[in-house]
Amino acid sequence: MQRQHIARSRFYTLELLLINRIFKQGGNMKRLFVLIVICSLFTACAEPMNKTQKGALIGGISGALLGQAVGKDTKGTLIGAGVGAASGAGIGYYMDKQEAAMRNALASVEGVNIARDGNVLFVTFRSDNQFDVGSFNLQYSAQNDVARMAAILQEYEKTKIVVSGHTDSTGSESFNQTLSEQRAGAVRNIMLANGVAANRITTVGFGESQPISDNGSEYGRQLNRRVEIKITPT
Secondary structure, eight states: OHHHHHHHHHHHHHHHHHHHHHHHHOOHHHHHHHHHHHHHHHHHHHSOOOHHHHHHHHHHHHHHHHHHHHHOSHHHHHHHHHHHHHHHHHHHHHHHHHHHHHHHHTTTOTTEEEEEETTEEEEEEEGGGTBOTTOOSBOHHHHHHHHHHHHHHHHSOSEEEEEEEEOOSSSOHHHHHHHHHHHHHHHHHHHHHTTOOGGGEEEEEOTTSSOSSOTTSHHHHHHHSEEEEEEEEO
């Protein structure tokens, strides 16, 4: 419910920007176009949309703003809206398919979480299911899990990938920083070995600096020990 409210507020903000821009230009056709946009926005926000529909709507509004700024007429605005909507829908559909394929490929893997934020996909592996304590060598089963993910990334190649390593606060800060970098690198190496292009992958280690749970409990520390893969469309 909270995400729906955030999404709606974003739509209203874009709507107001578009209205302000077009009314400054004047013209009956432009005012008519504003009314059409308002109607479509309120209709869209009145009921839940899938990610492809949201992508099309946001793309359409962004394209309309760009078309108006460049063309400074209704024709330019309409062309921009059409191109933007098509682009937004296409990216949303592409990431919908990739998300479904990723969930299917990793359905039986223990300690993995798949999440989506707009058109960005996140795959998180708990380090306890991948590495021995204090080690950056991937366990054999974990290598297979990463290979499954890599097969999907290779199939859907129009994305950039960031692999980030994270630790809990046990041990020294410098040790945790190095370990997080090494673990991110180990995951990257398996991805490379399974055909994912090197120029698509960036690795980073955050050490203990970005906990997602309380390091004061064993369960919290377990959640903090993780490798996250962020997948962004290009």
